[in-house]
Amino acid sequence: MATLQQLLHDRLAAAFASVAGEPVDPSLRRSQHADFQADAALGLARRLRGNPRQIAADVVGRTRWDDLCAAVEVSGPGFINLTLADDALGALLGAANADDRLGVPLAAEPETVVVDYSAPNVAKEMHVGHLRSTVIGDSVVRLLEWLGHRVIRANHLGDWGTPFGMLIEHLLDLGGAEAAHELSLGDLNTFYQAARAKFDSDEDFKTRARNRVVALQGGDEQTVRLWRLLVQESEKYFLSVYDRLDVRLTGADFFGESAYNDMLPQVLAELDRLGLLRESDGARVVFPAGFTNREGEPLPLIVRKRDGGFGYPATDLAAIRHRLHTLHATRLLYVVGLPQRQHFEMVYEVAREAGWLRPPARAEHVGFGSVLGPDGKVFRTRAGATVKLIDLVDEAVARAAALIEEKNPDLDATERAELARTVGIGAVKYADLSNDRTRDYVFDWDRMLSLEGNTAPYLQYARARIESIFRRGATAPDRSRRTVTVAAPAEHALALHLLAFPEIVAETAESLDLHQLTGYLFRLATLFTSFYEQCPVLRAEDDVRASRLVLCDLTARTLARGLDLLGIGAPRRM
RNA sequence: GCGCCCGUAGCUCAGCGGAUAGAGCAGGGGACUUCUAAUCCCAAGGCCGCAGGUUCGAAUCCUGCCGGGCGCACCA
Structure with missing residues (x-):
C-alpha cells in the first residue's frame, strides 16, 4: 500500500525527470501555503539554464493530477504547491481503515x-x-x-569488577539472610555505601576485599556462590522496577x-x-x-x-x-x-x-543528554543525593492519582489506581521522549503532568474522548468501511496528518529521534480536538456521521499505537 | 591544548538548505443549556550568540570568535 507521500513523490519525480532528462529529487515537503510543496524547480533552473517558474509550469503540465489533487499551482519563484483532493484523501483513509497496521508496512528486509x-x-x-x-x-x-x-x-x-570484592565481604559480614533481606527490599544504596565505607576506612576489610576479588576471578566455588546471590537479588529488584515502569525488559534480557x-x-x-x-x-x-x-x-x-x-x-x-x-x-x-x-x-x-x-x-x-533539576544542574534530591528511579515512579503515580481525583472523582478506586499508573508513568516517559535525545532536559513535574500542551496526559485525554464518542453513540468502529467523505477544513487537515503516520514511523526508526514521533502525535491530538470542536460526529447524518466515525477511530488507533511504541498506555476512559 | 554537544519568543522546546522562523507554557482577549471545557478560538510576543563565507536562496552548510556543558590510559 503506497503512502500518500509516495504517490505524490513518484508522480512528481516522473514529471521532473521528463523535463530535466535525468532523475530529480522533487524535494517534496509539507507546506504552509498548500498541503505539499515541491521545490526542485529552483535548483534545476541553473542547470537547465531556464526560468524556475517556467520549469515548474512544465513539470506541472507534464502529468495528470486531478485524481490526487484539487489544485496544483506554481507559486513564488518556482514552488509547486499541491492541494490534495478530498476524494483522494477519503480513498486513502478507507485503505488505512481496513489495515491493522494503519498503512505502516513491515520492514522489507528485517534485520x-x-x-x-x-x-x-x-x-x-x-x-x-x-x-x-x-x-x-x-x-x-x-x-x-x-x-x-x-x-x-x-x-x-554491571555484574563484574573490583567492587565485588568488598560487596561480597560485606555480604559475609551481614550474613546471607540479612543481606538477602536488605537487597530484596531494594535498599541497595545502604548496602553499597556500607561496603564502601568499610573499604575506605578499614584496612583489614580492604585486604579481605582484594583477596575476595582474586578468589572470584579464580572461580572459587564459595565466592562465586555469594556473587550469584548478589546478582540474583539485584536482578529481582531491577525486574520489579521494570515492571513498575511498564518496560519490556525481562529476566531473559540480562546479558551481564x-x-x-x-x-x-x-x-x-x-x-x-x-x-x-x-x-x-x-x-x-x-x-x-x-x-x-x-x-x-x-x-x-x-x-x-x-x-x-x-x-x-x-x-x-x-x-x-x-x-x-x-x-x-x-x-x-x-x-x-x-x-x-x-x-x-x-x-x-x-x-x-x-x-x-x-x-x-x-x-x-544512541546517545542522550542529562536530566536536569529546576536549577539547571543534574537532577538530585534536595539533600543532594541521586534520585532513586523507583521513588520517581512512585511520585509520578501519586501526583497523577491526585490529579485524577480532582478532575474525575466519579471513577471507582480500582480504575483510578490503574489510571494513575498509566498517566503518571506515561507523563514521565513522554517528557523524556519528547525532548531531543541528545540534549539535556529539565525535569518538571507540573509541566509533564499538565493536561495542556505537549504532554502524555493531553494525548491520552484525546484518545479517551474518542472512545467516549463510541460509548455515547453505542456504536463500534466500522473497520470494513472503505470510503470516507472528507469535506470540512478540519477533516481535510486531520486526514492529511493521519496519512503521514507511515512516513513518521519510518523516519523515527531510522533516526531513533523519538521526539519526531511525539511531535507527530501531539499535532495529531491538536488537529483532532480542533476537528472535535468544529465537526459534530454523532449528530451528523448518514455518510457524514459514518465518515467522521472512521476519522475518530483512525485517530484513536494512531494515538494508541503511537503511544504504545513509546511504551505509554492509552486508557479508554479518564 | 584536542575532540564532541549546545546557544532560536519571558520560560521549556521544535525546525537543521527553500516562501512572511513554528509549538507549548506563562501573560492578554474571547467561547460551555450541545459527542469528557482535563478543551477550543483570537491577538501579542524573535538582531535564530557574534562576524565572515558558500548558495538563486542560510536559523539550517563552511570558517573564525564569544558563552555554556561534557570527554580526553588502566573506575564503569
Whole structure:
C-alpha cells in the first residue's frame, strides 16, 4: 500500500525527470501555503539554464493530477504547491481503515538488531541516570519490533569488577539472610555505601576485599556462590522496577558483563594475531585511528590492564564481536549517555579495524543528554543525593492519582489506581521522549503532568474522548468501511496528518529521534480536538456521521499505537 | 591544548538548505443549556550568540570568535 507521500513523490519525480532528462529529487515537503510543496524547480533552473517558474509550469503540465489533487499551482519563484483532493484523501483513509497496521508496512528486509540499554549495576540503586537509557531503549525496541525486525534486548548489567570484592565481604559480614533481606527490599544504596565505607576506612576489610576479588576471578566455588546471590537479588529488584515502569525488559534480557568473561582471552589473542595489539606502559592496548589524548598522542583503548585484568573496554569489544559474529546482528544500538561517546567511537573503530564491523552491519551510539533539576544542574534530591528511579515512579503515580481525583472523582478506586499508573508513568516517559535525545532536559513535574500542551496526559485525554464518542453513540468502529467523505477544513487537515503516520514511523526508526514521533502525535491530538470542536460526529447524518466515525477511530488507533511504541498506555476512559 | 554537544519568543522546546522562523507554557482577549471545557478560538510576543563565507536562496552548510556543558590510559 503506497503512502500518500509516495504517490505524490513518484508522480512528481516522473514529471521532473521528463523535463530535466535525468532523475530529480522533487524535494517534496509539507507546506504552509498548500498541503505539499515541491521545490526542485529552483535548483534545476541553473542547470537547465531556464526560468524556475517556467520549469515548474512544465513539470506541472507534464502529468495528470486531478485524481490526487484539487489544485496544483506554481507559486513564488518556482514552488509547486499541491492541494490534495478530498476524494483522494477519503480513498486513502478507507485503505488505512481496513489495515491493522494503519498503512505502516513491515520492514522489507528485517534485520537483527541488538539494543544495549538500561544497564544497571548489581548492588547499586537504579537512579535517574538509568531512566533515559531504559525509557529510550524500551521505545526503540518496541518501534523496531513492530516494524518486524528481530530485536535482541541486551541489558548490559554491571555484574563484574573490583567492587565485588568488598560487596561480597560485606555480604559475609551481614550474613546471607540479612543481606538477602536488605537487597530484596531494594535498599541497595545502604548496602553499597556500607561496603564502601568499610573499604575506605578499614584496612583489614580492604585486604579481605582484594583477596575476595582474586578468589572470584579464580572461580572459587564459595565466592562465586555469594556473587550469584548478589546478582540474583539485584536482578529481582531491577525486574520489579521494570515492571513498575511498564518496560519490556525481562529476566531473559540480562546479558551481564560477566557473560563475556570467557571470551576476553580470545579477543585479546585475536587482536594480537591481527597485529592491532600494542604494549604500552605494561598494558595491552589498541590505538584506533583518529583518536588523540591531551598531549596529542595516540589514544589507546586498553584491552588488558597492566595488572593483567580486563576492564570495560575489553568487555565492550567482546560484546560487539559476539553480537556481530554469533548473533549475526547488522544493527548495533547503544543507548548510553553522551559522555561515553568517545569510548564507543573507539570501540567501533577497533571493531572495524579488526574486520568484525563491516557494512551492512553498523553500530550507532544512541546517545542522550542529562536530566536536569529546576536549577539547571543534574537532577538530585534536595539533600543532594541521586534520585532513586523507583521513588520517581512512585511520585509520578501519586501526583497523577491526585490529579485524577480532582478532575474525575466519579471513577471507582480500582480504575483510578490503574489510571494513575498509566498517566503518571506515561507523563514521565513522554517528557523524556519528547525532548531531543541528545540534549539535556529539565525535569518538571507540573509541566509533564499538565493536561495542556505537549504532554502524555493531553494525548491520552484525546484518545479517551474518542472512545467516549463510541460509548455515547453505542456504536463500534466500522473497520470494513472503505470510503470516507472528507469535506470540512478540519477533516481535510486531520486526514492529511493521519496519512503521514507511515512516513513518521519510518523516519523515527531510522533516526531513533523519538521526539519526531511525539511531535507527530501531539499535532495529531491538536488537529483532532480542533476537528472535535468544529465537526459534530454523532449528530451528523448518514455518510457524514459514518465518515467522521472512521476519522475518530483512525485517530484513536494512531494515538494508541503511537503511544504504545513509546511504551505509554492509552486508557479508554479518564 | 584536542575532540564532541549546545546557544532560536519571558520560560521549556521544535525546525537543521527553500516562501512572511513554528509549538507549548506563562501573560492578554474571547467561547460551555450541545459527542469528557482535563478543551477550543483570537491577538501579542524573535538582531535564530557574534562576524565572515558558500548558495538563486542560510536559523539550517563552511570558517573564525564569544558563552555554556561534557570527554580526553588502566573506575564503569
